[in-house]
Amino acid sequence: MRNVAIVGIGMIKFGELWTKSLRDLCVEAAQNCFTDAGTNRVDSLSIGCMSSGLFNGQEHLASMVPDYLGLKHVPATRVESACASGGLAVRSAFIEVASGFADFALAIGVEKMTDVSVNDATFALASAADQDFEAFHGITFPGLYAMLARAHMDRFGTTREQLAQVAVKNHANGALNPNAQFPFPVTLETVMNSTMIADPLRLLDCSPITDGAAAVLLTTVEEAKKMKKYPVVEITGIGMGTDTIALSHRRDILKLDAVDLGVQRALKMAQKTINDIDFAEVHDCFTIAEIMVLETLGVVKQGQGGPATMDGLTAVTGKFPVNPSGGLKAKGHPVGASGVAQICEIVEQLRNNAGKRQIPEVRTALAQNMGGSGGSCVCHVVERK
Amino acid sequence: MRNVAIVGIGMIKFGELWTKSLRDLCVEAAQNCFTDAGTNRVDSLSIGCMSSGLFNGQEHLASMVPDYLGLKHVPATRVESACASGGLAVRSAFIEVASGFADFALAIGVEKMTDVSVNDATFALASAADQDFEAFHGITFPGLYAMLARAHMDRFGTTREQLAQVAVKNHANGALNPNAQFPFPVTLETVMNSTMIADPLRLLDCSPITDGAAAVLLTTVEEAKKMKKYPVVEITGIGMGTDTIALSHRRDILKLDAVDLGVQRALKMAQKTINDIDFAEVHDCFTIAEIMVLETLGVVKQGQGGPATMDGLTAVTGKFPVNPSGGLKAKGHPVGASGVAQICEIVEQLRNNAGKRQIPEVRTALAQNMGGSGGSCVCHVVERK
Numbered sequence: 001m002r003n004v005a006i007v008g009i010g011m012i013k014f015g016e017l018w019t020k021s022l023r024d025l026c027v028e029a030a031q032n033c034f035t036d037a038g039t040n041r042v043d044s045l046s047i048g049c050m051s052s053g054l055f056n057g058q059e060h061l062a063s064m065v066p067d068y069l070g071l072k073h074v075p076a077t078r079v080e081s082a083c084a085s086g087g088l089a090v091r092s093a094f095i096e097v098a099s100g101f102a103d104f105a106l107a108i109g110v111e112k113m114t115d116v117s118v119n120d121a122t123f124a125l126a127s128a129a130d131q132d133f134e135a136f137h138g139i140t141f142p143g144l145y146a147m148l149a150r151a152h153m154d155r156f157g158t159t160r161e162q163l164a165q166v167a168v169k170n171h172a173n174g175a176l177n178p179n180a181q182f183p184f185p186v187t188l189e190t191v192m193n194s195t196m197i198a199d200p201l202r203l204l205d206c207s208p209i210t211d212g213a214a215a216v217l218l219t220t221v222e223e224a225k226k227m228k229k230y231p232v233v234e235i236t237g238i239g240m241g242t243d244t245i246a247l248s249h250r251r252d253i254l255k256l257d258a259v260d261l262g263v264q265r266a267l268k269m270a271q272k273t274i275n276d277i278d279f280a281e282v283h284d285c286f287t288i289a290e291i292m293v294l295e296t297l298g299v300v301k302q303g304q305g306g307p308a309t310m311d312g313l314t315a316v317t318g319k320f321p322v323n324p325s326g327g328l329k330a331k332g333h334p335v336g337a338s339g340v341a342q343i344c345e346i347v348e349q350l351r352n353n354a355g356k357r358q359i360p361e362v363r364t365a366l367a368q369n370m371g372g373s374g375g376s377c378v379c380h381v382v383e384r385k
Numbered sequence: 386m387r388n389v390a391i392v393g394i395g396m397i398k399f400g401e402l403w404t405k406s407l408r409d410l411c412v413e414a415a416q417n418c419f420t421d422a423g424t425n426r427v428d429s430l431s432i433g434c435m436s437s438g439l440f441n442g443q444e445h446l447a448s449m450v451p452d453y454l455g456l457k458h459v460p461a462t463r464v465e466s467a468c469a470s471g472g473l474a475v476r477s478a479f480i481e482v483a484s485g486f487a488d489f490a491l492a493i494g495v496e497k498m499t500d501v502s503v504n505d506a507t508f509a510l511a512s513a514a515d516q517d518f519e520a521f522h523g524i525t526f527p528g529l530y531a532m533l534a535r536a537h538m539d540r541f542g543t544t545r546e547q548l549a550q551v552a553v554k555n556h557a558n559g560a561l562n563p564n565a566q567f568p569f570p571v572t573l574e575t576v577m578n579s580t581m582i583a584d585p586l587r588l589l590d591c592s593p594i595t596d597g598a599a600a601v602l603l604t605t606v607e608e609a610k611k612m613k614k615y616p617v618v619e620i621t622g623i624g625m626g627t628d629t630i631a632l633s634h635r636r637d638i639l640k641l642d643a644v645d646l647g648v649q650r651a652l653k654m655a656q657k658t659i660n661d662i663d664f665a666e667v668h669d670c671f672t673i674a675e676i677m678v679l680e681t682l683g684v685v686k687q688g689q690g691g692p693a694t695m696d697g698l699t700a701v702t703g704k705f706p707v708n709p710s711g712g713l714k715a716k717g718h719p720v721g722a723s724g725v726a727q728i729c730e731i732v733e734q735l736r737n738n739a740g741k742r743q744i745p746e747v748r749t750a751l752a753q754n755m756g757g758s759g760g761s762c763v764c765h766v767v768e769r770k
Contacts, residue, residue, distance in 0.1 A: 001485050021517065053438040054503070058516040062466035062473070063630040063643075063760030073646055075625035076761070077473055078465045081447035088447070088462055092477070099484030100386050117516075118439070118503050131443040131502075132406065240460035245448040258448075261458055375448030376461070 001098045005224035005234045006382070008037025008217030009344040014181040014332035017211040022056050022112040023068045029213035029337075030069050030108055037217045038229050044102035045069075045076040048089030048109040049336035054124035057117040065108060075102075082128035083285060085109065086214070086339025087369030087378030091238050093218045103219055109340030110213040121209050125335070128372040130246035142206055142286070144247055144373045146198035149288040151254055153200065155303070158291065160200060162306030164191035166287035167204045167329055169315055174326020176357040181210050181332030205287040210332030214341040221385075233350050237272065237381030239265025245375040259296040259370060262377035266366070270381035274298045277381070278362040279321040279349065281342035283370035284329050290314075290322065293368055316359055324349060324357050339369035339378060350384040386483045390609035390619045391767070393422025393602030394729040399566040399717035402596040407441050407497040408453045414598035414722075415454050415493055422602045423614050429487035430454075430461040433474030433494040434721035439509035442502040450493060460487075467513035468670060470494065471599070471724025472754030472763030476623050478603045488604060494725030495598040506594050510720070513757040515631035527591055527671070529632055529758045531583035534673035536639055538585065540688070543676065545585055547691030549576035551672035552589045552714055554700055559711020561742040566595050566717030590672040592712075597719030599726040606770075618735050622657065622766030624650025630760040644681040644755060647762035651751070655766035659683045662766070663747040664706040664734065666727035668755035669713050675699075678753055679707065701744055709734060709742050724754035724763060735769040 010033025012025065020028070026047070034040040047065050052058045062076040079088045086109030093105035113121050126135035129144060152158045168188050174180040186204055194203040224232045241261025244250055250257070267273060274297055282297075284290035291305035299320050300308045308314065314322035325331050325345035328338055346365040348354040367380040395418025397410065405413070411432070419425040432450050437443045447461040464473045471494030478490035498506050511520035514529060537543045553573050559565040571589060579588040609617045626646025629635055635642070652658060659682055667682075669675035676690035684705050685693045693699065699707035710716050710730035713723055731750040733739040752765040 023517075051438045051444050053436045053509070053512050054442075054444075056516060057439075057508070057512050057520065059436050059439075059465060059512040060467035060514075060630060060757050060760055062469075063627050063756055064515065066627045067629045067631075067634070067760070072628060073626055073642065076466070076627050077477065077625075080444060080463045080465060081461070082445035084447075092462065095480055095484050095486055098486075099480050101480055101483075123442070124438070127438050127442050127444040129445075130449065131441060132408075135442065241458055242448050242451045242461050243457060244452045245445060246452075249452070257458065371448055372445050375445055375452070 002100060003221040003234060004094050004097045004218050005221045005232050006216050006347050007219050007224050007227055008033040009347045010036055010215040011179045011341060011344050012213055013179045014210050014212035014334060016114050020211065022052060022058060022110065023064060025112060025211060025213035026065050026108050026110050027068055029215040030106065033215035033217050041104045042071055042074055042106045044096040044105040045071060045074050046089040046092035046107045047078045048085035048339060049078055050080055050082050050085045050111060051124045051127060054118050054127060055116050056112055081376045082371035083335040084339055084369045084371035084376045084378050085336040090216060090340060090343055090380060091240060091378055094235055094238055097218050097220060103223060105218045106215060107340055108213060108215045109337035111334035111336040112211050113209045113334060114211055133246045142198035142201055145286040145288055146201045148253060149200050152288060155254060158306040160192060161188060162310050163205055163287040164188050165309045166284060166290045167191045170284060170323050170327040170329040173316060173324050173357055174330025177326045177331060180326045180330050181208060182330050201286055207285045207328035207333035210334040212332055212334035212337045214337045214344050216340055216343050230351050232385045233347050234383050234385050235380055236383050237266035237270030239263060239379045242376045243374055245372060247373045256292055256296045256374040258374050258377040259293055259368065262379040263297050263368060266379035266381050272381060276364055277366045278364050279324060279359050280366040280368060281325060281345050282322055282368040284323060284327040285333060316357060321359050324359055342367040342369060343380065346382045350382065387485060388606040388619060389479050389482045389603050390606045390617050391601050391732050392604050392609050392612055393418040394732045395421060395600040396564045396726060396729050397598055398564045399595050399597035399719060401499050407437060407443060407495065408449060410497060410596060410598035411450050411493050411495050412453055414600040415491065418600035418602050426489045427456055427459055427491045429481040429490040430456060430459050431474040431477035431492045432463045433470035433724060434463055435465055435467050435470045435496060436509045436512055439503050439512060440501050441497055466761045467756035468720045469724055469754045469756035469761045469763050470721040475601060475725060475728055475765060476625060476763055479620055479623055482603050482605060488608060490603045491600060492725055493598060493600045494722035496719035496721040497596050498594045498719060499596055518631045527583040527586055530671040530673055531586045533638060534585050537673060540639060543691040545577060546573060547695050548590055548672040549573050550694045551669060551675045552576045555669060555708050555712040555714040558701060558709050558742055559715025562711045562716060565711045565715050566593060567715050586671055592670045592714050592718035595717035595719040597717055597722045599722045599729050601725055601728050615736050617770045618732050619768050619770050620765055621768050622651035622655030624648060624764045627761045628759055630757060632758045641677055641681045641759040643759050643762040644678055644753065647764040648682050648753060651764035651766050657766060661749055662751045663749050664709060664744050665751040665753060666710060666730050667707055667753045669708060670718060701742060706744050709744055727752040727754060728765065731767045735767065
């Protein structure tokens with residue numbers, strides 16, 4: 001297996017992009033990535049997208065995206081694992097390069113969630129849950145995560161303030177990110193007084209509905225060394241894990257087994273422990289998710305995610321910064337794009353190019369991207385060499 | 386890159402399976418595959434499915450399928466390229482094994498097309514076309530292929546009888562396939578008098594709406610040799626190509642560039658020419674498709690697909706048998722499953738296990754699986770060693 005580096009990243013400003021179509025989003029992110037890399041060579045294309053069928057009445061992105069990118073004739077694969085589709089696209093591109101199937105592989109993550117063609121965005125998102133045993137009965141994602149929050153509060157004494165602090169911290173980071181959908185700070189009071197969505201989760205506990213795309217260009221470490229534009233940033237570990245799709249089928253609803261497997265596999269492949277990680281981009285689709293993920297990664301013990309957040313452990317100035325990009329919460333959450341956007345932020349940070357939100361002296365980072373209520377998870381360890 | 390063999394195949398009887406859900410189809414095909422292989426070891430799972438979102442309101446198959454297969458925790462990817470999703474799943478599983486990411490990789494193709502949750506099957510299928518430039522304006526797949534048929538008749542003098550003969554030949558084969566949805570012969574007269582769908586295509590020129598799944602288990606050739614249950618059947622070539630998603634954007638609507646690229650790449654990787662191929666399973670979603678694919682593969686010159694079919698070239702007893710399984714036409718076309726089902730048929734034939742529809746003395750076969758109106762294509766060369 002060949003070693004794989006990231007030589008280009010392309011973000012676009014996330015938001016409600018009424019004038020941009022699904023194909024526009026892909027093209028803009030890819031062009032930004034080519035500009036960044038200084039090459040538009042692509043031998044293979046992976047597209048992460050959760051539900052362009054339900055959102056846009058458009059499947060067959062493996063034909064449409066290369067077509068509109070001027071990459072007609074390039075082998076292309078659309079991959080999907082709900083909100084982990086972006087991370088999965090990076091994993092697919094990684095394997096294309098590692099195996100020798102491609103020397104340059106482009107991974108694009110995309111979701112066009114406004115201007116929905118079939119039913120509404122809530123229906124489309126609920127297709128990440130178990131349709132027969134969850135969605136059909138009316139439960140939505142805020143409802144599923146609200147149950148997790150309630151159970152966490154009950155078992156570990158996690159407080160409403162601690163949940164809110166996740167949003168406060170991520171908005172503080174997002175305020176410094178020009179590509180964020182909501183680049184402004186929020187106070188603890190604002191979060192705690194925002195509209196109730198699914199008790200105890202309020203509007204500002206939830207990541208938004210977002211249009212967006214992100215792209216990364218991968219090649220071999222050998223090729224990357226020749227390019228010289230940036231220090232070599234290598235993907236040294238990848239781990240994917242799955243769990244039951246339905247929350248009620250878990251051995252313990254407060255255990256995120258897919259996340260645990262994903263991170264352990266990624267760390268093992270990279271020959272690292274969690275203590276070697278300088279910062280992380282994690283899947284904060286709801287504030288409770290970031291707390292539970294923090295615990296599952298082993299950064300703190302189970303039950304300590306809330307107090308640790310309150311104490312500033314995960315702030316940009318803390319010992320283990322989490323979501324310097326602003327996370328899904330402030331940056332926005334175009335579901336298929338989020339896993340790729342996490343990698344873009346990590347590369348910016350490792351290149352020491354993240355401007356006002358730069359974390360000093362970082363070399364090793366973790367991306368954790370999760371599908372549904374934790375039914376799947378893709379993790380990447382990324383290092384500046 | 387490691388060499389990859391197929392050590393298990395699992396089919397189910399295709400049809401309108403009202404009592405079986407999406408997950409049931411996957412489990413049944415996978416169990417049949419494990420029984421065939423004599424092992425249920427799986428390190429990685431690829432699921433090909435076109436539109437479980439629009440058909441079933443269910444995305445996140447990368448969580449649901451391993452969950453219901455008892456393969457919870459196994460890394461899983463759902464891949465999509467419209468009707469080529471199945472072929473793409475086999476390609477993904479191949480790369481997982483070839484790269485060393487997995488020693489045993491399972492590819493499942495599935496589509497549950499009856500009992501549609503959103504709009505209707507025609508709407509879901511049209512999402513394989515360009516939503517903005519084709520589907521939105523009301524064109525459906527029979528309409529797109531009818532335009533191809535009209536142009537082919539106009540330019541090359543292809544006749545209504547020649548189109549019908551494709552269906553007659555494939556139903557003759559399908560009549561011998563116990564897993565076929567329509568295991569009965571049809572006459573030229575029946576096809577030509579069947580209900581008009583999109584002039585000149587009639588009901589019996591069209592593949593049906595089908596529920597179904599198919600599975601194949603891949604491992605290294607080295608492992609396959611140890612298993613000894615069957616002769617070693619190896620995938621020696623894989624090629625994927627893409628083209629414009631919209632028919633009107635092609636350089637020539639009668640050129641299937643994605644198919645041409647797919648087959649040339651697969652043959653090159655296998656170090657073969659089309660003359661080395663003993664038989665093929667091709668994507669006969671409509672009768673005109675089989676004729677055009679036959680020409681694009683280089684089996685006959687462009688314009689000669691119709692007369693060659695009439696002359697029996699592609700019959701089981703002909704010089705280049707095509708679709709001994711009955712093809713999508715008679716076997717049924719659960720879109721995400723078809724590409725995997727093609728591989729199952731090829732393996733049965735190469736093992737000399739295909740019963741009444743066995744083609745004598747075959748060693749090398751080609752699978753050609755196409756998305757949309759030819760916007761993508763995945764080809765595999767498979768050989769008994």
